[in-house]
Amino acid sequence: MSPxxxxxxxxxATVDASLAPERRDxxxxxxxxxxxxxxxxxxFVYPLxxxxxxxxxxxxxxxxxxxxxxxxxxxxxxxVIGRTFRTSALVTLVCLALGYPLAYLLxxxxxxxxxxxxxxxxxxxxxxxxxRTYAWMVLLGRNGVVNQYLTWLGLTEAPLPLLYNQGxxxxxxxxxxxxxxxxxxxSVMRGIEPGFIRAAHSLGASRWQAFRRVFLPLSLPGIAxxxxxxxxxxxxxxxxxxxxxxxxxxxxxxxIEREVEFTLNWSFASALAVILLVLTLIGFVGYxxxxxxxxxxxxxx
Amino acid sequence: MAPAEGVGGGAEVRLHELTKTFGSVVAVQDVSAxxxxxxxxxxxxxxxxxxxxxxxxxxGFAYPTQGEVFVDGKPVAGLxxxxxxxxxxxxxxxVFPHLTVFDNIAFPLQVRRARRAEIRQRVGEALxxxxxxxxDRRLPRQLSGGEQQRVALARALVFRPRxxxxxxxxxxxxxxxxxxxxLELKHIQRHLHVTVIYVTHDQEExxxxxxxxxxxxxxxxxxxGTPAELYEAPASRFVADFLGESNFVDGVVVGAPTAGRWLxxxxxxxxxxxxxxxxxxxxxxxxxxxxxxKLVPVEGPAGALQTDAVNTCKGxxxxxxxxxxxxxxxxxxxxxxxxTVKVPNRLGLRQPAEGEAVALAWSPDETRLFPRGEA
Numbered sequence: 229m230s231p232x233x234x235x236x237x238x239x240x241a242t243v244d245a246s247l248a249p250e251r252r253d254x255x256x257x258x259x260x261x262x263x264x265x266x267x268x269x270x271x272f273v274y275p276l277x278x279x280x281x282x283x284x285x286x287x288x289x290x291x292x293x294x295x296x297x298x299x300x301x302x303x304x305x306x307x308v309i310g311r312t313f314r315t316s317a318l319v320t321l322v323c324l325a326l327g328y329p330l331a332y333l334l335x336x337x338x339x340x341x342x343x344x345x346x347x348x349x350x351x352x353x354x355x356x357x358x359x360r361t362y363a364w365m366v367l368l369g370r371n372g373v374v375n376q377y378l379t380w381l382g383l384t385e386a387p388l389p390l391l392y393n394q395g396x397x398x399x400x401x402x403x404x405x406x407x408x409x410x411x412x413x414x415s416v417m418r419g420i421e422p423g424f425i426r427a428a429h430s431l432g433a434s435r436w437q438a439f440r441r442v443f444l445p446l447s448l449p450g451i452a453x454x455x456x457x458x459x460x461x462x463x464x465x466x467x468x469x470x471x472x473x474x475x476x477x478x479x480x481x482x483x484i485e486r487e488v489e490f491t492l493n494w495s496f497a498s499a500l501a502v503i504l505l506v507l508t509l510i511g512f513v514g515y516x517x518x519x520x521x522x523x524x525x526x527x528x529x
Numbered sequence: 530m531a532p533a534e535g536v537g538g539g540a541e542v543r544l545h546e547l548t549k550t551f552g553s554v555v556a557v558q559d560v561s562a563x564x565x566x567x568x569x570x571x572x573x574x575x576x577x578x579x580x581x582x583x584x585x586x587x588x589g590f591a592y593p594t595q596g597e598v599f600v601d602g603k604p605v606a607g608l609x610x611x612x613x614x615x616x617x618x619x620x621x622x623x624v625f626p627h628l629t630v631f632d633n634i635a636f637p638l639q640v641r642r643a644r645r646a647e648i649r650q651r652v653g654e655a656l657x658x659x660x661x662x663x664x665d666r667r668l669p670r671q672l673s674g675g676e677q678q679r680v681a682l683a684r685a686l687v688f689r690p691r692x693x694x695x696x697x698x699x700x701x702x703x704x705x706x707x708x709x710x711x712l713e714l715k716h717i718q719r720h721l722h723v724t725v726i727y728v729t730h731d732q733e734e735x736x737x738x739x740x741x742x743x744x745x746x747x748x749x750x751x752x753x754g755t756p757a758e759l760y761e762a763p764a765s766r767f768v769a770d771f772l773g774e775s776n777f778v779d780g781v782v783v784g785a786p787t788a789g790r791w792l793x794x795x796x797x798x799x800x801x802x803x804x805x806x807x808x809x810x811x812x813x814x815x816x817x818x819x820x821x822x823k824l825v826p827v828e829g830p831a832g833a834l835q836t837d838a839v840n841t842c843k844g845x846x847x848x849x850x851x852x853x854x855x856x857x858x859x860x861x862x863x864x865x866x867x868x869t870v871k872v873p874n875r876l877g878l879r880q881p882a883e884g885e886a887v888a889l890a891w892s893p894d895e896t897r898l899f900p901r902g903e904a
Binding site: 421423424426427428429430431432433434437438441442445446 | 588589590609610611614615616617619621623625626627636637639640641681684685688694
């Protein structure tokens with residue numbers, strides 16, 4: 229510990245003496261938030277504004293909307309954007325279909341078994357995403373493990389095309405994003421009082437009815453949170469579609485990277501990034517309209 | 530809501546040698562009881578006495594290790610809760626937070642696929658029964674604890690179960706509201722003739738509401754009886770202590786009984802007569818239990834009053850505490866310790882002052898003797 233109190237401590241002390249208690253609390257909370265706010269401003273808001281500016285600025289020519297016009301005119305860009313949203317939606321649905329039952333198991337199994345299963349779910353987080361993606365490529369390739377087994381079992385004559393197509397992208401992205409879905413839903417399910425399910429049974433509900441009418445509706449905030457998280461993460465996915473997809477599976481993040489790395493057209497890349505951001509925000513607002521997200525963040529009373 | 534047609538009101542529930550063990554822990558041991566049709570039966574006991582586990586076995590949420598539950602003579606221990614047609618009100622209310630009051634109460638009817646018009650009518654009746662008319666569109670979080678309790682009750686009754694199980698349903702309410710709900714529950718139960726099995730650790734609640742009470746301790750039933758039987762004639766020291774309040778005086782039985790009353794000599798030399806809670810014999814160590822309100826401060830020298838029909842003793846008032854309806858005295862009896870005396874605050878009753886010497890009189894029939902040192 230440093231012997232002399234820093235300026236922040238001084239500020240707190242001054243605040244303490246001069247303000248009414250409620251005001252003092254408010255100021256104290258602001259001080260606590262300050263570092264995070266500063267970091268966000270410096271490393272997120274400022275660069276974001278820079279990107280927005282760059283997207284409407286052509287070097288040596290001044291401000292222009294030319295790049296946005298280009299995105300609008302050339303069909304391939306809109307196609308890629310459309311594909312990005314489609315793929316993300318598909319990945320989200322698959323994650324939900326796989327993740328909900330898994331989360332249900334985790335939330336209802338005996339704690340010991342559940343803990344073990346939870347480790348299995350979280351384990352992939354400890355490995356680099358690139359390594360995991362390459363592992364999938366080894367599994368799914370033409371002469372990969374899966375195809376070898378299928379051929380050996382006599383289920384297929386020739387190796388199946390599992391990689392470098394939309395299927396490959398789906399498998400890879402679902403694998404990476406599934407834990408986010410599972411953990412979000414699981415945390416909500418854990419908060420559901422078992423008493424509600426008991427009550428449902430005591431009132432005559434079968435297992436299915438208790439699930440359908442009580443458990444499922446009470447787990448909806450988890451579904452809403454999980455799907456939103458997975459969808460938004462999907463929109464910006466880069467490594468997996470780049471490595472596991474084919475030429476017709478390009479997603480917008482890959483497009484942006486290409487403009488930055490190869491074409492060196494930073495302004496156009498910025499315009500694409502801004503479009504992605506705006507569309508994401510529109511999606512978020514629309515989603516909010518439907519599921520009322522504040523309910524997810526609402527403290528339980 | 531009228532009682533179910535045909536089979537009038539409640540069902541008879543019989544617990545037959547119910548035992549439940551969790552690993553090596555015996556939660557409930559050999560519990561047997563018959564609960565009459567349409568009666569209010571309470572399982573009373575401290576926490577960990579097995580009362581809730583017993584209720585859960587009736588409800589179907591716990592499977593008995595041994596024994597059987599009969600509802601109207603039919604064994605139900607093998608049935609899942611949803612097949613038992615028993616209403617249940619939980620301690621936590623468990624009112625579904627995502628459903629309105631109407632939908633909560635309609636729930637048991639909907640899962641039974643009742644027609645819409647019938648649902649509307651029965652939910653309306655149930656709301657009226659618990660006096661929550663006009664609340665149907667509200668969500669549980671907009672209700673107070675007492676109102677949620679009523680919703681839970683209406684929901685448990687709307688499908689006309691013949692038995693209603695209640696697990697400490699009033700535990701979370703404040704005192705005034707609890708007293709009010711006790712009476713209301715009792716009225717509803719009488720009105721519907723439904724059989725109620727009620728679990729509580731609150732002896733006052735048990736006495737107020739029940740037709741019969743089973744006092745439980747360490748997984749066993751200590752005594753079953755009407756509130757008056759339990760209070761006036763407790764079968765064990767535990768019951769005398771747990772239900773209401775008792776003064777306990779240790780002593781030894783002297784000689785044979787006269788007219789069913791045994792003479793007891795306490796350690797400090799005090800002699801008095803009492804009734805045995807079970808057969809006694811001369812020389813046996815016993816504990817005598819005397820309710821504080823049965824002890825009456827009297828005028829005059831105590832010795833003059835001492836007969837076979839009245840017990841007396843002398844003491845000094847150590848402390849007098851005014852509690853509103855009565856005054857509680859702590860009276861020191863010298864070598865025999867001290868007793869609590871409760872005197873109603875009413876004109877004409879002797880109200881001694883602190884430090885005053887008093888004589889106390891009480892009836893041998895209100896002195897219960899329990900064998901000491903067994904069990």
